[in-house]
Amino acid sequence: MSTVSAEATTAGATTAEAPSTPFRGLVRTVLRLHRSALWFWVLFLAVAAGALLWAYGPGSDAAWQEYRTAGCAQGGLSPGCNTRVPAYQWFFTVTDTASELLYSVPLLTAAWAGSALIGREIENGTTAVVWTQSVSPARWLAAKLAVPAALLVAGTAVLSLLHRTVWSADRELWDSMGLEWHEGSIYTANGTLLTAYTLLGLAVGVLAGLIVRSALPALAGAAIGFAVLLNVIDSLRTHLWPVETLTREDGYPDYIGMVVGDGALTSTGARVSDPICVDDAACLARHDVVGFYRDYHPSSHFWPLQLMETGIVLAVAAVAVAAAFALLRRRTA
Amino acid sequence: MTDTAIEAAGLGKTFGRRRKRALHECAFRLPAGSVCALIGPNGAGKSTLLALAAGLLRPTEGTVTVLGTTPAAARERVAYVAQDKPLHRQLTIADTLRMGRDLNPGRWDAAVAERLVTDGGLDPAAKVRTLSGGQRTRVALALALGKRPELLLLDEPMADLDPLARHELMGALMADAAEHGTTVVMSSHVIAELEGSCDHLLLVGGGRVRLAGPVDDLLAAHALVTGPDGDLAPHTVVESRVTGRQLTALVRPAGPIGAGLRSGEPSLEELVLAHLRSPDAPALTLTDERREAAA
Numbered sequence: 206m207s208t209v210s211a212e213a214t215t216a217g218a219t220t221a222e223a224p225s226t227p228f229r230g231l232v233r234t235v236l237r238l239h240r241s242a243l244w245f246w247v248l249f250l251a252v253a254a255g256a257l258l259w260a261y262g263p264g265s266d267a268a269w270q271e272y273r274t275a276g277c278a279q280g281g282l283s284p285g286c287n288t289r290v291p292a293y294q295w296f297f298t299v300t301d302t303a304s305e306l307l308y309s310v311p312l313l314t315a316a317w318a319g320s321a322l323i324g325r326e327i328e329n330g331t332t333a334v335v336w337t338q339s340v341s342p343a344r345w346l347a348a349k350l351a352v353p354a355a356l357l358v359a360g361t362a363v364l365s366l367l368h369r370t371v372w373s374a375d376r377e378l379w380d381s382m383g384l385e386w387h388e389g390s391i392y393t394a395n396g397t398l399l400t401a402y403t404l405l406g407l408a409v410g411v412l413a414g415l416i417v418r419s420a421l422p423a424l425a426g427a428a429i430g431f432a433v434l435l436n437v438i439d440s441l442r443t444h445l446w447p448v449e450t451l452t453r454e455d456g457y458p459d460y461i462g463m464v465v466g467d468g469a470l471t472s473t474g475a476r477v478s479d480p481i482c483v484d485d486a487a488c489l490a491r492h493d494v495v496g497f498y499r500d501y502h503p504s505s506h507f508w509p510l511q512l513m514e515t516g517i518v519l520a521v522a523a524v525a526v527a528a529a530f531a532l533l534r535r536r537t538a
Numbered sequence: 539m540t541d542t543a544i545e546a547a548g549l550g551k552t553f554g555r556r557r558k559r560a561l562h563e564c565a566f567r568l569p570a571g572s573v574c575a576l577i578g579p580n581g582a583g584k585s586t587l588l589a590l591a592a593g594l595l596r597p598t599e600g601t602v603t604v605l606g607t608t609p610a611a612a613r614e615r616v617a618y619v620a621q622d623k624p625l626h627r628q629l630t631i632a633d634t635l636r637m638g639r640d641l642n643p644g645r646w647d648a649a650v651a652e653r654l655v656t657d658g659g660l661d662p663a664a665k666v667r668t669l670s671g672g673q674r675t676r677v678a679l680a681l682a683l684g685k686r687p688e689l690l691l692l693d694e695p696m697a698d699l700d701p702l703a704r705h706e707l708m709g710a711l712m713a714d715a716a717e718h719g720t721t722v723v724m725s726s727h728v729i730a731e732l733e734g735s736c737d738h739l740l741l742v743g744g745g746r747v748r749l750a751g752p753v754d755d756l757l758a759a760h761a762l763v764t765g766p767d768g769d770l771a772p773h774t775v776v777e778s779r780v781t782g783r784q785l786t787a788l789v790r791p792a793g794p795i796g797a798g799l800r801s802g803e804p805s806l807e808e809l810v811l812a813h814l815r816s817p818d819a820p821a822l823t824l825t826d827e828r829r830e831a832a833a
Contacts, residue, residue, distance in 0.1 A: 230640030237633055238626055330624030334678075337592050338641035338685065339614040538593040538609045 231340060231348040242321060243356070249306075250360050256303040257367040264299055265375045267292035297382055300371060307364055308390035311402035312431055314357060318410025319427025322349055325420040342537040346411070346530060353407055361400040368394040386504050387463035389439075396511035401518040406431050408525035415532050438517060445513035448500040456497060463502040463510075470496040543689050543721035544568040544591055548600030550745075551586050559745055560586040564600070566740060566750040567825060568723070570688075573715060574738035575753075576725040577810055583745045584725040585621055588691045591723070592618035605688055614645060617687035621694045621725075623678040625666045631655055631677055632662035638681045651684030654710065658703070671698035676707065683714055690715065692724045696731055708735060729807045739806070741813055748813050751824030757803055759824060763787045765799035776819040777812040788812040790822065 236243060271292040326332050336342050372379060372386075372395055384391055393399050406427075413427035443465045451458035457467060469479045471493045479497070482488030489495075502510060549564040561583040568574055578584050589595045590602050593609030593616070604612040625634055635655070639646040655662060658676040660669075669677065675698050682690060695711075696704045712735050715722050723740075726732050739756055741749035749756055760776070767785045770778065773795075778787035788804060795801040804812070813819055 227641070227643055230643055233640050234637050237629065237637065241628070326626075329627070330620055330622060331626050333589075333592075333594055333618065333620045334624055334626070334681070335637075335641065336594055337613070337616065337618040338638065339643070339645060340641050341610060341613060536596060538590075538596045 235352040268296040304390040307394040311406035315406035315410040315427040315431035319413040320420040320424035323414025324423030328419040397515045401515040405522040408522040454496040465500040467499040469494045543570045545603040550599035572738040573722045575732035575736035578742040615688040617682035618691040627667040651680040654680040761801045762804040777816040
């Protein structure tokens with residue numbers, strides 16, 4: 206009886222020589238069970254990629270064309286021209302919608318994983334069907350994680366790359382919309398975070414499904430759980446890399462990049478909260494204010510910040526996956 | 539090759555935070571090749587016992603050995619059909635059988651599964667969600683038999699079937715089991731459903747094993763006694779009823795039945811009902827060592 210796990214492994218190894226391996230069979234089964242989700246994902250990718258490709262090509266061309274015709278493009282874009290060019294409005298609407306669509310992928314993934322991927326299967330008792338084939342519950346869970354993860358990583362990586370391409374090609378258009386590199390949905394879609402958060406959504410959803418064991422409550426649990434984690438990690442974002450500081454004596458420094466904090470400086474160099482004297486010299490002297498500072502992340506901090514946050518997100522996802530396997534092990538033989 | 543299909547020792551399972559006890563101190567041994575009726579009232583722990591043997595649940599106490607190993611290691615050789623016949627509603631029948639093929643590489647017998655489905659007049663392209671309860675039972679059984687199991691665990695398999703389909707499906711099941719020497723455990727609370735097809739009996743009640751052993755030996759170990767009211771010592775009395783001065787009792791004789799009492803072998807139904815009506819009667823477990831020694 207002590208060789209149980211060894212037996213299981215050798216059994217797996219011998220059947221692997223059969224025409225269809227258990228692994229391939231499991232992958233086919235997961236794809237077959239979640240065919241509609243697969244089609245949804247394909248459609249989603251087509252729509253989002255289509256929108257981004259349009260924005261990259263004809264969308265931005267038309268916007269620039271109209272800008273030039275309207276005489277807005279002389280010496281940099283003038284914000285006042287925005288409202289008068291419909292092609293620009295189109296570009297804005299499409300790219301903004303695409304960013305938001307991409308941003309919604311992790312949350313949608315969490316909700317789907319909690320309900321359709323795991324919760325519904327436990328609720329309907331169909332886990333009993335799958336677990337009594339020649340497939341252990343742990344392998345089943347591994348397949349339920351690995352197959353969606355592969356498709357989600359591939360899809361989100363392509364979308365992020367496209368998003369970044371559109372972003373870098375038409376920085377001026379985005380700037381004129383007041384959209385900077387650190388804007389929530391743009392920041393996420395332009396780097397590795399979209400993929401990382403999508404994997405976190407998958408892991409949290411699967412864990413919620415296993416805990417709640419029924420489709421609709423798991424959907425809610427997964428969405429809430431993911432939203433909480435997203436907000437917690439989001440609040441840490443600015444602290445993940447050392448900030449740069451700007452100082453100025455006669456007022457606040459420029460507001461640029463991802464601003465972390467600002468305030469007044471005393472003659473000793475101490476940071477104090479702004480006494481709000483505005484231009485009152487006596488007031489400033491009374492509070493010993495000799496200048497102002499602003500902590501911020503320049504755009505060169507994009508990758509260090511992204512990679513730090515990606516690491517944290519993936520670590521949390523790994524914890525959720527480990528918890529899911531531990532929970533399953535405790536319940537089943 | 540082991541000659542024991544299922545062996546339980548001190549097996550117990552409690553559920554939830556309130557430690558609701560579904561099974562407690564269960565011990566029995568089921569020889570390979572037998573067809574066993576698992577009988578008990580609702581909530582007796584039948585489903586829990588089958589789920590433990592199928593490796594779907596982890597026991598909270600004791601052990602259950604299946605085909606000489608743990609339920610997890612025996613997974614490939616065991617088939618199980620749950621009480622409510624769960625199947626993936628979004629799949630077609632053909633897809634469901636394809637899943638059986640994909641998840642049982644090297645074991646799957648497509649012909650057996652497909653025959654069971656077509657014998658029921660089912661269209662393989664039909665979605666599972668459109669099937670009636672009885673039709674779902676048929677597909678669930680096809681999935682279980684297609685796996686070519688050495689041990690087949692069926693939880694209330696015939697509950698959703700009309701009498702004709704029940705007769706036909708039970709016949710197909712028994713023929714298949716006899717042909718391949720499959721051990722079958724079938725739970726039910728309808729005794730008549732199992733009488734005639736089962737050679738072993740496992741009666742559970744209140745989470746414990748009440749009776750276990752070959753049906754013939756269990757019947758032979760009991761006597762249905764009628765006669766004038768009197769002392770039944772030294773026999774073990776399972777149940778006794780007195781109507782006027784007339785005594786009817788089911789006993790386990792410890793010697794010749796006393797004079798003045800008529801005694802006969804009970805039917806399976808009488809044996810089971812007497813035990814169900816008397817939850818405090820002592821448990822009896824018979825092993826068929828005698829039979830094995832003869833064989």
